[in-house]
Amino acid sequence: MALFGKGVHPKGHKARTSGAEIGVCPAPRAAYVPLSQHIGAPAVPVVEAGERVLRGQLLAKKAEGLSANVYSPIAGTVKGVVGHIAGGGKKVGHILVESDGTDESVSLSPLPEITPESVLARVEEAGIVGMGGAGFPTAAKLNVSGRADILVVNGAECEPYITCDERIMLEYADELLQGVRRCMLACGAKSAVIGIEKNKPEAIALLSAKCGEGISVRALRTRYPQGAEKQLIYGCTGRVVPEGKLPVDAGVVVVNVHTALSVYRAVDLNIPCYERVMTISGGAAKKPGNFWVKNGTPLRELAALCEADENCARIVSGGPMMGEPVFSLKVCTTKTSSSLLFLDEGECESKVASVCIGCGRCVQACPMGLSPTFIEEALFRKDYAEAKRYGAPSCISCGCCSYVCPAKRFLAQSVKLAKKIIRERNI
Amino acid sequence: MAEISNYKVAASPHQLDSSNTRKIMLDVLIALLPCLVCGVVFFGLYALLLVVICVATCFVSEQIYNLIRKKPLTFDLSAVVTGLILGLNLPPRAPWYIPVIGGVFAIIVVKMLFGGLGKNFANPAATARVFLLLAYSSLMTQYIGADIAGNILSTDTVTAPTYLGGGTAALAGEFWGVRDYWGYVLQLLFGYVGGCIGETCKVAVIAGAVYLTARRVIDWRIPLVYLLTAAVMVLACYGSASEILLQLLSGGMLFGAVFMATDYATSPKWRYNRILYAIGLGVITVLIRRFGTYPEGTSLAILIMNLLVPVMDKYLLPVRFGQTTKAGKPYPQGMKWSMRGVCLALVLALAVAVPVLALQPMEYVYVKSAQVNEAGDYVFEVEGAAYLADYDYTQPLAYTVTIDSEKYIVSEIIPVTQSTMGYVAELALFLNKTRHEVASLTGEDLSVDSKTSATYTNTELRAMIVECFDYAQRELEGKANG
Numbered sequence: 068m069a070l071f072g073k074g075v076h077p078k079g080h081k082a083r084t085s086g087a088e089i090g091v092c093p094a095p096r097a098a099y100v101p102l103s104q105h106i107g108a109p110a111v112p113v114v115e116a117g118e119r120v121l122r123g124q125l126l127a128k129k130a131e132g133l134s135a136n137v138y139s140p141i142a143g144t145v146k147g148v149v150g151h152i153a154g155g156g157k158k159v160g161h162i163l164v165e166s167d168g169t170d171e172s173v174s175l176s177p178l179p180e181i182t183p184e185s186v187l188a189r190v191e192e193a194g195i196v197g198m199g200g201a202g203f204p205t206a207a208k209l210n211v212s213g214r215a216d217i218l219v220v221n222g223a224e225c226e227p228y229i230t231c232d233e234r235i236m237l238e239y240a241d242e243l244l245q246g247v248r249r250c251m252l253a254c255g256a257k258s259a260v261i262g263i264e265k266n267k268p269e270a271i272a273l274l275s276a277k278c279g280e281g282i283s284v285r286a287l288r289t290r291y292p293q294g295a296e297k298q299l300i301y302g303c304t305g306r307v308v309p310e311g312k313l314p315v316d317a318g319v320v321v322v323n324v325h326t327a328l329s330v331y332r333a334v335d336l337n338i339p340c341y342e343r344v345m346t347i348s349g350g351a352a353k354k355p356g357n358f359w360v361k362n363g364t365p366l367r368e369l370a371a372l373c374e375a376d377e378n379c380a381r382i383v384s385g386g387p388m389m390g391e392p393v394f395s396l397k398v399c400t401t402k403t404s405s406s407l408l409f410l411d412e413g414e415c416e417s418k419v420a421s422v423c424i425g426c427g428r429c430v431q432a433c434p435m436g437l438s439p440t441f442i443e444e445a446l447f448r449k450d451y452a453e454a455k456r457y458g459a460p461s462c463i464s465c466g467c468c469s470y471v472c473p474a475k476r477f478l479a480q481s482v483k484l485a486k487k488i489i490r491e492r493n494i
Numbered sequence: 495m496a497e498i499s500n501y502k503v504a505a506s507p508h509q510l511d512s513s514n515t516r517k518i519m520l521d522v523l524i525a526l527l528p529c530l531v532c533g534v535v536f537f538g539l540y541a542l543l544l545v546v547i548c549v550a551t552c553f554v555s556e557q558i559y560n561l562i563r564k565k566p567l568t569f570d571l572s573a574v575v576t577g578l579i580l581g582l583n584l585p586p587r588a589p590w591y592i593p594v595i596g597g598v599f600a601i602i603v604v605k606m607l608f609g610g611l612g613k614n615f616a617n618p619a620a621t622a623r624v625f626l627l628l629a630y631s632s633l634m635t636q637y638i639g640a641d642i643a644g645n646i647l648s649t650d651t652v653t654a655p656t657y658l659g660g661g662t663a664a665l666a667g668e669f670w671g672v673r674d675y676w677g678y679v680l681q682l683l684f685g686y687v688g689g690c691i692g693e694t695c696k697v698a699v700i701a702g703a704v705y706l707t708a709r710r711v712i713d714w715r716i717p718l719v720y721l722l723t724a725a726v727m728v729l730a731c732y733g734s735a736s737e738i739l740l741q742l743l744s745g746g747m748l749f750g751a752v753f754m755a756t757d758y759a760t761s762p763k764w765r766y767n768r769i770l771y772a773i774g775l776g777v778i779t780v781l782i783r784r785f786g787t788y789p790e791g792t793s794l795a796i797l798i799m800n801l802l803v804p805v806m807d808k809y810l811l812p813v814r815f816g817q818t819t820k821a822g823k824p825y826p827q828g829m830k831w832s833m834r835g836v837c838l839a840l841v842l843a844l845a846v847a848v849p850v851l852a853l854q855p856m857e858y859v860y861v862k863s864a865q866v867n868e869a870g871d872y873v874f875e876v877e878g879a880a881y882l883a884d885y886d887y888t889q890p891l892a893y894t895v896t897i898d899s900e901k902y903i904v905s906e907i908i909p910v911t912q913s914t915m916g917y918v919a920e921l922a923l924f925l926n927k928t929r930h931e932v933a934s935l936t937g938e939d940l941s942v943d944s945k946t947s948a949t950y951t952n953t954e955l956r957a958m959i960v961e962c963f964d965y966a967q968r969e970l971e972g973k974a975n976g
Contacts, residue, residue, distance in 0.1 A: 077509050227509060297816060307824065310816045382501055383508050392503035408508075415508040421570070424515055424612040427763030436814040438763065441807065458814045466507035473513045474612075480505050 074290045074298075074434045075467045077227050077388065079266060080414070084230040084348045087356040089238055092345075092372055094141045094170065098363030099151045099161040100126055104401035105196040106203050107133030112162060116147035122172040123339055126162050129194070135204045135402075136194030138341040139164055140361035142171045154384055154391050154398050161399065164363070174337040186253040186334055193333035194402075195340045199232075199294070199323035200385060202403040205330070208320060209254040215320045218256035219303045220247055222263040222270065222324045223287055223294030226386025229406045231344040232324045234357045236263070236270040239328055240277050246331030247282055247322075253330075254320045257281070260303040261324070264289045291388060292465040296321050298434055310461055325405075345404055347372070350411035351379030360400050366407060367396035375409040380417075383408040387415070388466045418475035429468035429478050435461045439468035443481040451485065451494045459485040515611075519571035521711045525702035526578050526753065532685055532695035537586035537638065538645035541691045544593050545581030551597030552577030559606045572611050576600055579619040579753055582692025583746065583793075584626075585637050586645075592633060596622040616800040617757045620750070620793040627793070635659070637688035654688040657744040658789035664688065667930025673902065674929055674967070675736060682743035693749035703752040715765060716772045717751040722840050723776025729844070731784040735851035747779060750792035760800040767806045769833040773840075774799045860958040861965050871905060872897045872966045876958045880950040882917065889913050891954060895962050899970075903928055904959060912951070919951045929963035932956055 103109035110127035114120055120139040127137040139162075146163040153159045175192065178185050191206035199221055224232040235243060247259050259282045263271050266289045275284040287293050287302045297308045299321060306317040314321050322330075325343060332338040341362050348355040352375040360369065366384070370377055382393040384407055393407070400407075429439040437458035445453035459482055468478035488494075534542045556573040560566065580596050600622035605614045627634045638645070639654035655664040662678055669681040681687055685695030693699065706712040721742055728734075728741045742748065755761065755775055762771050775795050782791025810829055817825035860876040867873050877892045892910035897903070907921045923939065924932055935956055 075511070077507075077511075301815075307816050309818045309822065309824075310814060312816075378501075380502060381504065381508055383506075387509040388507040390506055390508065392501075392506070392508070394501055394503050410508060415504070416510045417502070417504060418510060421515060422610065422612050424518075424572075425759035425763070426518070427758070427761075430763040430812065431765060433812075434815065436812040436817070438807075438811065440763065457811065458817075461814050461816075469505075470507045470509070471511050471513075473511070473515050473518055475510070475514065477505060479507070 073432055073436075073467070074292060075432050075470050076289070077291055077470065079289075080227045080348070080387075081230050081233070081266070084228070084346050084355050084357055085233055085267075087230075087234070089231075089234050089344055089357045089359060092358040092360045092364065092369065094166060094361050095364045095368055096166050097146075097365075098140050098143075098164045098166070098361060099149070099365065099399040100137060100140065100164060100363035101151075101153055101399065101401050102127050102137060102148070102160045102162065103153070104137065104202060104362065104403060105133075105135045106201065107135070109160060110134055110137045110194075112148050112160075114145045114162065116145055118145045119143070119167070120145055120164060122170060123175075123341060124173050125339075126164070129191070129204075133204055133207060135196050135206075136192065136339070137162070137362075138194060138339040140341040140363050141166045142169050143167045152395060152398055154393070154401075154404075156394065161363070175333065175339055177337055178334065181249075181252070181334070183252050183255065186249050186330075189334050190253060190330055193329070193339040195326060195329045195333060196402050197323060198325035198329060198343055198402060198405070200389070200403050200405055202401075205322065205326055208322070209250060211254050211315045211320060213255040214315050214318065215254050216257050216318045217304055217320075218247065218251050218254060218259040219300055219314075219319055219321045220250075220259055220261040220324055220327055221294055221296075221299055221321055222261050222267070222274075223299055223302075224267070225264060225289075225291045225294040226388050226390075226406075227291075228348045228408055229346045229386050230348075231346045231357050231405055233267050233270055235324055235328055235344055236267070236274055240273050242331045243324055243328050244274070244277060244279065244282060245335060246327035246329070249330050249334045250320075250322055250327055251281065256320060258283070260285050262287050262293075262299050262303040264293055292434055292463070292467065295434065295463050295465055297463070340402055343400075343402060343404070345369070345400065346406040347375070347408075348406065349375070349379070349383075349409035350414050351376040351409035360404070362399075362401055364400045365396065366393060366398050366400065369400070369407050370396055370409070373409070376411075377409075379409045380412045381410045381415045383410060383415075388470065389464065416475075420476045421474045423474050423476060426473060428471040428473065432467040432471045434465060434467060435463055437461060437482065439478040439482050440476075442485050443476065443478055446481050446485045446488075451489050451492065454485040455489050455494055460489055462486050515570045515572070518711055519575050521706065521709050522575050522753070523571065523578060525705045525711075526575075526582065526692070528698035528701045529582055529692035529695065529749070530578070532698040533582060533586070533691035535642055536640035536645065536685060536694065537691055538648055540645075540648070541586040544584055544586070544588060544590070545578065545691060547590060548581030548584065548593035548597050549574055549577035551594050552580070552601045555598050555601045556606065559602055568611070570611065573601055573605075576605065576618045579692075580622050582749070583619060583623045583690050585634060586691050587636060587638055587650075588633055592626060592630060595629075596626050599625050612759045614759055615804065616797055617754050617760045620754045620796040620800070623793045624797055627788075637690075639688050640686045640694060642686075656688045656789070657682065657740060658783065662740075662930070663934035663936070665930075667928050667934075674963075677930075679739050679743065682740065687744070689744075690746060690749075693746040696743050696748050699748045699752055706752070706756075712752070712756040713761075713765065713768055715768050716756045716761060716775075717748075719769050719772035719837060719840075720751040720755055720775045720779075721748070722837070722844070723773045724780050725776075726840050726843050726847075727777055727780035729847050729851075731780055735848045738848070741780070741783065745783075745790045746792045750779075750796055751775070754793070754796050755799075760796075760803055762803050762806050762810075764807070764810070764812045764829075766812075766829040766833040767803075767810050769837060770806065770810070770829075771799055771803065773836060774802065856964065856968060858961060858965060860961050864962075864965055864970065866899075866970060867896075870899050872899055872962070872970050874962045874965065875910070876962065877911075878954050878958055880917075880954045882950055889917065889951070891919075891951065891958075893919075893955065893958065895959060897962060897966055899966070902963075904932065907955075907959075917951055919955045923952060924955065924959055929960060932959050932963070 600618035778795035
């Protein structure tokens with residue numbers, strides 16, 4: 068088994084929700100659907116204030132270039148495009164839909180025939196984006212014109228706490244595999260590898276039994292960041308994506324298991340992408356679990372669903388390693404919100420940085436082979452060329468360096484900043 | 495904005511490793527405890543006093559420096575670690591001011607003036623030890639013999655030589671009933687020898703090393719590759735396989751490899767740089783021991799390699815994941831494979847050379863015939879020659895030597911051929927002595943009769959008798975058992 072070296076091994080915390088069947092989060096009374104739930108330009112609204120929409124009806128159309136369609140998660144009345152805070156802290160355009168309680172729905176028109184072109188068109192039409200967290204429009208990713216021969220499906224789920232992908236693999240195995248086949252068809256890959264960390268033995272056993280021809284399951288070492296794109300490709304295929312290149316340059320396309328499931332729903336069930344499975348967990352959540360959550364659900368409703376303490380030590384959207392802290396529960400879920408964590412005092416540390424003792428643990432831990440401590444030093448000296456020499460532009464922001472640092476330095480942030488400056492100034 | 499609530503936010507990652515600077519330093523202190531306990535048991539409470547003075551000096555001088563520079567006081571225990579390591583590196587009967595001077599030098603000059611914790615370019619304890627060695631050469635090389643509990647309350651300075659300074663003569667001939675070579679190894683291993691307070695008991699050092707490795711505080715690569723390189727270097731420089739264990743277990747090599755070479759700030763950050771660094775340490779230590787004027791080279795080697803660390807860290811970088819050359823080819827993993835290759839070569843060299851040297855039939859220069867007599871004792875006929883420089887004359891010598899197989903002592907020496915002019919060996923010097931005692935006879939002991947040239951004859955006879963013992967041990971005992 069090919070392994071990437073280094074990385075870290077944070078405590079899993081998955082036991083609380085890994086056995087919980089996926090429930091359904093009640094539809095919100097008022098859904099704030101962000102126009103920008105993906106990488107690229109925000110979608111352009113196609114509905115007007117006062118218009119009645121059904122669940123699954125197009126709200127906003129993809130803009131030119133990289134973008135994705137946005138669908139209504141509930142049936143109700145459009146109140147208009149409003150400014151509402153999003154996860155990053157910016158006020159961005161959301162379409163406010165108020166529920167009328169009918170939950171009437173509309174589906175996409177069935178595909179007349181399944182061809183690579185029609186599947187690609189359907190993936191684009193359904194507004195599917197990378198649901199592992201990156202939010203890259205899947206249609207653009209799958210459209211590689213035959214340059215990829217392997218499809219890697221990311222079921223690693225290396226972040227602690229999160230179990231939504233594991234539950235999908237267990238509960239929607241057949242649908243997921245069908246989705247994988249649709250993705251293979253769309254991108255022209257001859258085979259597919261589903262990479263799953265060894266801490267999910269049930270999922271490995273189930274998918275190995277069901278996967279059939281052309282698809283294989285690869286058990287990966289439980290090690291963060293096993294699910295990071297380049298590390299996953301290396302673990303599943305042994306191929307190394309050259310620096311500054313895309314996976315397709317190594318003949319690989321990567322999709323998340325949830326993305327594959329969404330592809331199945333769009334192609335075979337004609338359901339566009341307006342809901343997803345989320346894990347809600349953390350020590351301060353009394354009833355943690357995995358739920359189908361409609362896009363645009365305010366986080367406060369999720370907190371109420373899990374009887375979580377809003378005033379806990381920290382609320383995190385996404386995993387504890389890379390997730391963003393939540394500053395307001397008015398923020399709404401998107402296609403890429405994989406989890407919401409209510410961490411109590413014992414689970415997250417409020418750190419105070421002290422001086423670097425030069426232990427070199429960040430260098431040992433970095434899965435990309437960078438030297439975070441020297442990058443930070445160079446950054447503080449404003450010697451960006453030096454920071455580049457130590458590899459700052461290759462940072463994948465996994466946070467391993469900050470995780471291991473005994474001096475609790477903000478290494479990941481320093482490297483991220485150095486990377487940003489190097490890119491902006493074109494050093 | 496009203497929408498922003500009063501939640502606590504922080505940068506990711508939100509989950510952190512539980513280690514911190516103080517916990518790491520505490521782990522090092524715990525790992526040093528066995529060394530301290532053994533040091534006190536072997537060398538008495540005065541040794542403990544020295545260590546306490548050293549720790550206190552280091553801690554206080556760091557706080558004084560902080561006060562002068564108007565910086566917050568530091569309680570990360572790093573000064574305590576430096577103080578403890580330096581204290582354990584002192585001779586057990588050093589005067590009280592030695593740890594004070596050493597501690598101030600280590601903390602103020604080596605550590606704080608360069609920016610404090612993590613910024614020093616050389617290991618404070620190793621540098622301070624080298625400084626003290628240069629400034630107080632005689633005091634710093636005055637060792638006393640180990641004595642379990644016998645030294646507890648004493649402050650006597652009865653100097654005893656160490657193996658590095660005095661060879662096997664500095665060791666006891668028998669330890670726990672084990673004679674000669676393995677006896678030397680055992681007493682070095684358990685630290686029943688003269689030396690610095692904390693570094694003599696290798697069992698304690700190994701216990702500390704195991705603890706630190708298990709707690710992932712130190713990188714096992716540094717001590718392991720250091721000792722491996724040193725072993726091969728001993729083989730190359732001394733040409734003897736039996737010397738390896740004696741050299742590795744004597745002096746401060748093991749202590750330095752575990753506690754000083756692995757110091758965070760002054761060792762490289764990348765694992766393959768660490769291997770290179772450790773190889774350099776091994777080479778320099780043995781070169782100093784073998785060819786330098788100092789019997790001990792560990793601290794000096796660490797200091798020299800410390801100076802190379804910044805260069806290594808700057809120019810020998812880890813190969814990034816997916817890094818390519820300008821031609822688009824995968825970047826060659828030069829350091830990785832060369833370091834792995836060197837380590838493999840070192841292991842192979844040891845694995846091949848040690849058995850070859852150990853199994854090689856010994857060449858006997860003097861022993862002409864050997865037999866077991868009816869009493870079970872070993873009788874040897876030995877022949878040699880002594881060169882009398884004063885007369886430019888080579889005197890042929892021949893003796894019959896009997897070794898008691900029970901007590902393992904010289905029971906009888908009968909001259910067969912010797913000087914007719916009275917330059918005869920002083921047989922009483924050798925009778926009823928063990929191999930160790932015979933081998934430990936110094937030139938002074940042998941020149942009993944300075945008027946005559948019997949010294950040459952005595953020296954030659956000593957070599958003859960030692961060879962008889964070796965012959966008995968290797969050839970006759972083996973046959974008796976076989």
